[in-house]
Amino acid sequence: MTSAAFRYLPLVLLALFWEALARFNIxxxxxxxxxxxxxxxxxxxxxxGELVNNGAVSLYxxxxxxxxxxxIGGGLGMAMARWRTLDAFINPLVxxxxxxxxxxxxxxxxxxxxxxxxxKILLIFLGCMIPVTIGAYNGARGSExxxxxxxxxxxxxxxxxxxxxxxxxxxxxxxxGIRTALALAFILMVxxxxxxxxxxxxxxIGYLGSTGAYEAMYAVVLTVAFLGFxxxxxxxxxxxxxxxxxE
Amino acid sequence: xxxxxxxxxxxxxxxxxxxxxxRRLDAAFRSGAGxxxxxxxxxxxxxxxxxxxxxxxxxxxxxxxxxxxAADATSGVLWINLAVTLYRAMVGFFIAxxxxxxxxxxxxxxRLMRWFFDPIISVxxxxxxxxxxxxxxxxxxxxxxxxxxxxxxxSIFPVVTATLAGIAAVEKELLWSARNMGANERELTxxxxxxxxxxxxxxxxxxxxxxxxxxxxxxxMVMGGYGLGGAMMSASRxxxxxxxxxxxxEIAIVGFVLIKVMAMLRHRLLVWHEETA
Amino acid sequence: MRAMxxxxxxxxxxxxxxxxxxxxxxxxxxxxxxxxxxAIWLAKKDLAVHDGKSYxxxxxxxxxxxxxxxxxxxxxxxxxxLAFSTLAIAIENAGMNDMRVIANDFEDGVDNYHTxxxxxxxxxxxxxxxxxxxxxxxxxxEGAAVDITMKAMLHRHGLEPNRDYTExxxxxxxxxxxxxxxxxxxxxxxxxxxFAPGLEKIARTLFTAKxxxxxxxxxxxxARKPFIDAHRAALVDFLEDTLRIERWYLDAKNHSxxxxxxxxxxxxxxxxxxxxxxxxxxxxxxxxxxxxxxxQRNVDTVQALGFVKARLDVNAHSDLSIVKEAAxxxxx
Numbered sequence: 030m031t032s033a034a035f036r037y038l039p040l041v042l043l044a045l046f047w048e049a050l051a052r053f054n055i056x057x058x059x060x061x062x063x064x065x066x067x068x069x070x071x072x073x074x075x076x077x078g079e080l081v082n083n084g085a086v087s088l089y090x091x092x093x094x095x096x097x098x099x100x101i102g103g104g105l106g107m108a109m110a111r112w113r114t115l116d117a118f119i120n121p122l123v124x125x126x127x128x129x130x131x132x133x134x135x136x137x138x139x140x141x142x143x144x145x146x147x148x149k150i151l152l153i154f155l156g157c158m159i160p161v162t163i164g165a166y167n168g169a170r171g172s173e174x175x176x177x178x179x180x181x182x183x184x185x186x187x188x189x190x191x192x193x194x195x196x197x198x199x200x201x202x203x204x205x206g207i208r209t210a211l212a213l214a215f216i217l218m219v220x221x222x223x224x225x226x227x228x229x230x231x232x233x234i235g236y237l238g239s240t241g242a243y244e245a246m247y248a249v250v251l252t253v254a255f256l257g258f259x260x261x262x263x264x265x266x267x268x269x270x271x272x273x274x275x276e
Numbered sequence: 277x278x279x280x281x282x283x284x285x286x287x288x289x290x291x292x293x294x295x296x297x298x299r300r301l302d303a304a305f306r307s308g309a310g311x312x313x314x315x316x317x318x319x320x321x322x323x324x325x326x327x328x329x330x331x332x333x334x335x336x337x338x339x340x341x342x343x344x345x346a347a348d349a350t351s352g353v354l355w356i357n358l359a360v361t362l363y364r365a366m367v368g369f370f371i372a373x374x375x376x377x378x379x380x381x382x383x384x385x386x387r388l389m390r391w392f393f394d395p396i397i398s399v400x401x402x403x404x405x406x407x408x409x410x411x412x413x414x415x416x417x418x419x420x421x422x423x424x425x426x427x428x429x430x431s432i433f434p435v436v437t438a439t440l441a442g443i444a445a446v447e448k449e450l451l452w453s454a455r456n457m458g459a460n461e462r463e464l465t466x467x468x469x470x471x472x473x474x475x476x477x478x479x480x481x482x483x484x485x486x487x488x489x490x491x492x493x494x495x496x497m498v499m500g501g502y503g504l505g506g507a508m509m510s511a512s513r514x515x516x517x518x519x520x521x522x523x524x525x526e527i528a529i530v531g532f533v534l535i536k537v538m539a540m541l542r543h544r545l546l547v548w549h550e551e552t553a
Numbered sequence: 554m555r556a557m558x559x560x561x562x563x564x565x566x567x568x569x570x571x572x573x574x575x576x577x578x579x580x581x582x583x584x585x586x587x588x589x590x591x592a593i594w595l596a597k598k599d600l601a602v603h604d605g606k607s608y609x610x611x612x613x614x615x616x617x618x619x620x621x622x623x624x625x626x627x628x629x630x631x632x633x634x635l636a637f638s639t640l641a642i643a644i645e646n647a648g649m650n651d652m653r654v655i656a657n658d659f660e661d662g663v664d665n666y667h668t669x670x671x672x673x674x675x676x677x678x679x680x681x682x683x684x685x686x687x688x689x690x691x692x693x694x695e696g697a698a699v700d701i702t703m704k705a706m707l708h709r710h711g712l713e714p715n716r717d718y719t720e721x722x723x724x725x726x727x728x729x730x731x732x733x734x735x736x737x738x739x740x741x742x743x744x745x746x747x748f749a750p751g752l753e754k755i756a757r758t759l760f761t762a763k764x765x766x767x768x769x770x771x772x773x774x775x776a777r778k779p780f781i782d783a784h785r786a787a788l789v790d791f792l793e794d795t796l797r798i799e800r801w802y803l804d805a806k807n808h809s810x811x812x813x814x815x816x817x818x819x820x821x822x823x824x825x826x827x828x829x830x831x832x833x834x835x836x837x838x839x840x841x842x843x844x845x846x847x848x849q850r851n852v853d854t855v856q857a858l859g860f861v862k863a864r865l866d867v868n869a870h871s872d873l874s875i876v877k878e879a880a881x882x883x884x885x
Contacts, residue, residue, distance in 0.1 A: 036391075036394070036395055037395050039391065039392045039393070039394075039395050039396060040395050040396065040399065042392075043396065060414050060415055061415075117305060117306050117309035117310070118309050118312070118313045119313070120306075120310070121309070121310030121311075121313050121314055122313055122314070122317060124310075125314060125528075125532070126528075127535075128486065128528075128531040128532045128534070128535035128536075129527070129528045129531050129532070130486065130489040130490040130492075130493050130527055130530075130531045131490060132490045132491075132493040132494045132497070132505070133493055133504075133505070133508065133523065133524050133527040133528065134524070135494075135497065136497070136508050136509060136511075136512040136520045136523070136524075137520060137521070137524055139512065139623055140333065140334060140512070140517060140520060140623060140626070140627075141334060141627070142627060143623060143624055143627035143628075143629045144620060144623070144624065144629065145629070212402055212404070215404035216404050216406050216490065218404075219404050219406050219407045220406050220409075220494040220497075220498075223406075223409065223410070223494075223498055224494070224497050224498060224509070225620065227613075227614065227615075230407070231407075234407060234410055235410060236724065238410035238411075238413075238414065241727065241730035241734075243414065246410060246411070247411070249407075250407045250408055250410070250411060253404060253407040254403040254404065254405070254407055254408070255403075257402055257403045257404040257407075258399055258402050258403050260402075261402035262402070331626070331647075331648060332648045333626050333647040333648050333649070334626065417689070417736070418689060418719060418721050418736075419719070499721065500695075500719060500720050500721055500722065501715060501719045501720075502715050506715075509695075510695055512623075513619040513694060513695035513696040514619070514642050514646055514695070514696045514860055515619070515622045515623070515626070515642045515643060515646040515647035515696075516646050517646075517647070
């Protein structure tokens, strides 16, 4: 316990440094309000429900988009690894879209689906699909051919084979792909909401910032940052649990 | 408690799908199929856009978009926007690269540095740092400096974590023998540690580069002005769909070329390494 | 790609289903500023005798009229409070040739009525329009009426966006802060923010919309022809209610009640709203009839600046028969 406290002491120091900078007017307190005032603003935002309402919208978008990407991207990646013809045709498209800076899709998804949930979910889905597909593909390709053969010789059907043999052995790579996608989903959520939305964390940050409510803006920024961090940590725990059979 | 090294797993996988060695005929089939499917995509785009099922606004035909890009190229607007975007993304990327490698080197050499920065890096790495964009605008305005800053802020983390992991993985025997031959700490860093860690460092850079591009485009969309992302946002405001899709194609090409160049550079730089042998 | 098609198909399917079942018809109306018709409409819902019967009214907020064009294209609104600039953009650029002006919301610069002000810092470095070279100017959304108006003025003084000045987007409520903190050298000030007590202490007017583009048919209610054709009776009912509401707001004897409504909507004291629906406010027509001649001049300006390519004939894109029919009913 003490070692953990010692380890995270620098973060506390950083917070105290921030408070001091603002308190002693070393920097403009408008540009950097004291952390304590940010905390007060956070409580206010929680109390009037704005943070919770907008946050629920944002998280729904993240997990709906990511969920679709896992199901469709994961399936596609494993199918590509199994069927060489499919691979030959789809792989070039994956290679083509992999380097696309996904943020360029923001105005396009707005043109297709407008300003609501639909365009954000589509954006997050498209953005997350590639890393998940690649993870599933690389994982499934790596699954040992011997295992596949022996399963087949025991009379397993193709679908059973997929589920019992290919999916578990593709899991580590797939889970890593999903982790990359999770980080990307948060980035795309915040930025698309900053640019074109009427609800959500990003919208709230942009709105509070432009009305000069900087304390509240910092409160939302820190909340999003923390949620992104927490989502990653929780995912890591889940990942370890899913992979416990490997030990 | 999670350590920095935990973050390396996803970072360790650079561009794309690894292809197994294939026979010549197979390779010919694959490349043929590749060109075929990209062509099919473009044809499908064109036909779908002209089918009447979608409006010009929702999906302008590919030929219209190509003409728009050509017109922008002849008028010179494309090159100004391209130059501005590349300039900011690359300056940001280089600062992140140099800064990240330096910071990680210092962290691995000095315990105090490591103690201080370790939690900051490991907590900061998974955060959606783009949320800080309005804060950076508040501090630095809407010009180049703030755009470059957010690019650095976002892309430095994978460089630091990859470099740290690379340095940690340098074999102890290598260090001992170098010390035995009389190398001081400085020489050790420059001539032994960094070269030995370079494959991992390059992997970190390969992760950081797309991040730099993604963030630069977002920053331009939010702040306006010249640049491919800014032009795309402007086009969107004027309901100029060909302009929006032209932006998408241009940005896609920039991303594609940069990432290929980076992969080639990796290949060149690691000629000596077993990875490329 | 496949996912996109699926998503589009899904959307088309659900919106189709929604329309088939919905009865009364839903009228979602986009608005930007607090005094826009769709915004003040709800506060006097009690005058809307047909609401909930032949139609259901639902206002939707946007930071500017340009995103409303996208909302029209993606079927997220049925009626919109479009500016002259975004009307031209919607028809010429987005290809929505079926856009029809159905009623007036307000005009800028009529006689001694209000005109939009473009403000700079009182003691700042900007004395004339040319001084804006190399500066940041604020706009609510690129392509909006105030944006085109501002660009027209700067263009006349030889200044072009990006080349000579940088634009940042910020919502109207934020404009005063943008100027005060020197994040922008020039801001557009629209009601109610133009009357905010703090603004006149720090700002002065560099130019007006009237000086930039003359009298303008700034904002008008717009709907698409297929919707008009399918739900004409409901729209007549809607505009009948809207006329009743508009006239109530314009009636001088309701003035104090009107200021109370604005106080409630904006959470500010009522005495700040002495100007609303008076001669200090924008011009509003009690018959909701737009000034099509002014509108034609305005869209010609948009074309002259190069934001749309072809000339737009506003007469061909107006359908005032609905509002006239509604007005006739009120007389009986």
